[in-house]
Amino acid sequence: MSDSIVAAAPSALAEQPIISFRNVSKTYILYKNDQARFKALFFKPRNPKTNKALNDVSFDIQRGESIGIVGDNGAGKSTLLKMITGVAFPDSGEITVNGKVAALLELTAGFSTEMTGRENIYLKGYILGLDKEYIKEIEEKIIEFAELGDYIDQPVRTYSSGMKMRLGFAINVNIEPDVLVVDEALSVGDASFKIKCKEKIKEIIGAGTTVLYVSHNAESVREICPRSIYLRKGAVIHDGPTDETLKVYQDYKESIKKNKKK
Amino acid sequence: MITSILKEHKGFGRQILLLSRDELIKTYKGAVIGPFWAVVKPAFTVFVYWFAFSAGIKTLKNVGVHLGGPEPFSIDFFTFMFVGIIPWFFIQESIIQGSKALRTNRQFITKVKFPVSTILTYTGLSRLYVHLFLLIILYGYVIYHRVLTGLPPFSVYDVQILFYCPLMFMFFLALSWSTAPMAAFSKDFESLIVSVMSGIFWLSGIMYDSYNFKGVLKYAMLANPINFFANGYRNCFLYNRWFFEYKTELVIFLVEFVAVFALGIFNYNRLRKRLPDVL
Numbered sequence: 001m002s003d004s005i006v007a008a009a010p011s012a013l014a015e016q017p018i019i020s021f022r023n024v025s026k027t028y029i030l031y032k033n034d035q036a037r038f039k040a041l042f043f044k045p046r047n048p049k050t051n052k053a054l055n056d057v058s059f060d061i062q063r064g065e066s067i068g069i070v071g072d073n074g075a076g077k078s079t080l081l082k083m084i085t086g087v088a089f090p091d092s093g094e095i096t097v098n099g100k101v102a103a104l105l106e107l108t109a110g111f112s113t114e115m116t117g118r119e120n121i122y123l124k125g126y127i128l129g130l131d132k133e134y135i136k137e138i139e140e141k142i143i144e145f146a147e148l149g150d151y152i153d154q155p156v157r158t159y160s161s162g163m164k165m166r167l168g169f170a171i172n173v174n175i176e177p178d179v180l181v182v183d184e185a186l187s188v189g190d191a192s193f194k195i196k197c198k199e200k201i202k203e204i205i206g207a208g209t210t211v212l213y214v215s216h217n218a219e220s221v222r223e224i225c226p227r228s229i230y231l232r233k234g235a236v237i238h239d240g241p242t243d244e245t246l247k248v249y250q251d252y253k254e255s256i257k258k259n260k261k262k
Numbered sequence: 263m264i265t266s267i268l269k270e271h272k273g274f275g276r277q278i279l280l281l282s283r284d285e286l287i288k289t290y291k292g293a294v295i296g297p298f299w300a301v302v303k304p305a306f307t308v309f310v311y312w313f314a315f316s317a318g319i320k321t322l323k324n325v326g327v328h329l330g331g332p333e334p335f336s337i338d339f340f341t342f343m344f345v346g347i348i349p350w351f352f353i354q355e356s357i358i359q360g361s362k363a364l365r366t367n368r369q370f371i372t373k374v375k376f377p378v379s380t381i382l383t384y385t386g387l388s389r390l391y392v393h394l395f396l397l398i399i400l401y402g403y404v405i406y407h408r409v410l411t412g413l414p415p416f417s418v419y420d421v422q423i424l425f426y427c428p429l430m431f432m433f434f435l436a437l438s439w440s441t442a443p444m445a446a447f448s449k450d451f452e453s454l455i456v457s458v459m460s461g462i463f464w465l466s467g468i469m470y471d472s473y474n475f476k477g478v479l480k481y482a483m484l485a486n487p488i489n490f491f492a493n494g495y496r497n498c499f500l501y502n503r504w505f506f507e508y509k510t511e512l513v514i515f516l517v518e519f520v521a522v523f524a525l526g527i528f529n530y531n532r533l534r535k536r537l538p539d540v541l
Contacts, residue, residue: 028539034450035450037447037448037450037540038448038450038451041444041447041448041451082538085374085375086375087374087538088538089535089536089538109373109374110370110373110374110376112281112284113284113288114283114287114291115280115284119280122277123277126274126277127374127375127376127377128375
């Protein structure tokens, strides 16, 4: 297995793509039942049923690019994002990510519930590989952005889900990420905070951060991303200017509709 | 190979301590007498065993321990059992909760990037705090018992606890590197562990002298690491014996420790990357 996530030397950063996928494949094994699962602990399963989530995916993303990722449910979008954020790992192929990744995906997850909001800022900071001085610097910015007031020193278990989301969002956008991963289906509480979030995302994009934007909505992809990747059944079908990619996607959808009518 | 686990711990020490404190709070939260459960539960267990064996089955007043001298070392049953059962409480919790730890902390595996092996460390630490608290109570009893029987309250052999206690923590941490990922894959494996645990208690020398066996059984008892720790705690507080005095016991344990350690690293690395897919 050559499935390492390689960290490149800082000197080489300027020329290198910020994210690079090389022949990345990922297969989920579907166990027939619990016995098969238990057996698989000790023996390799023979001809197991599998689901190829990603199939030989390769692409490069340069620093500062904004990329849209489109495709139907189950096309492998979330698997791809999980790999970029370092949650999931490929079976084969190589993934290189040169920089801090902020993921606006599951904002309420990954908190330690007995810790205070402030302590969780440090926890998340350390997980992202930041040092203490840096976290101290951005701590106030995060607290201010999350609008938590005195709640910041209360345990996170006392937070409403909206508060957790706000804190999660505030941490992710204030660490000055090199890569921002956004899911369009993201919901961040009430209307006024939603506007604030949209503005912040726009600000980050404007500042030249690399953005990966996942969406079903063609219009919003067109608005943000000049380049898009279309995934179908785990494979890259088209990778190019957004207009082209969306046309391929649209054509495919229509061809399916036609087939159904027949 | 070991580097993957070490790397995950590097620079994360303070966070591990904070998370272990959290884990402790979570365990006892919501109960009226909260942390007292950490004492009440073991105290009741000790009482039950004492009642059954000393007051119920009236034969067991004293235990003769075969330490290799001409005469067995004689000690009253309650003290013998009490010193051995305190490490057992830690061992039992470590094996059961240790194997469940990844499943119960799955939000750190499937939702965010996280140094997964530290989950086993901080949950283990939270159990160690409870153990240290019980250890203080035990030491109080040991001093009381010594004074009562006309011995000096402190003994130089007591310092060995600094050998046995951290070693016990490390041994069962390394064991969880194997069991926790496997239990995360298969709930059956977790059930298997839970169901054999009460049997393991009676197969170990907590309630009786594990040295009092001959032939194959003698080595079977020596091969049980739980005996190593139960007897080790008794070395400290009762037997006045150094940990290296019984060399066969020590060597067998150390070989097992290396094996469990290596197997733990192997299993953790083998299963780590598939954990987010199965949890």
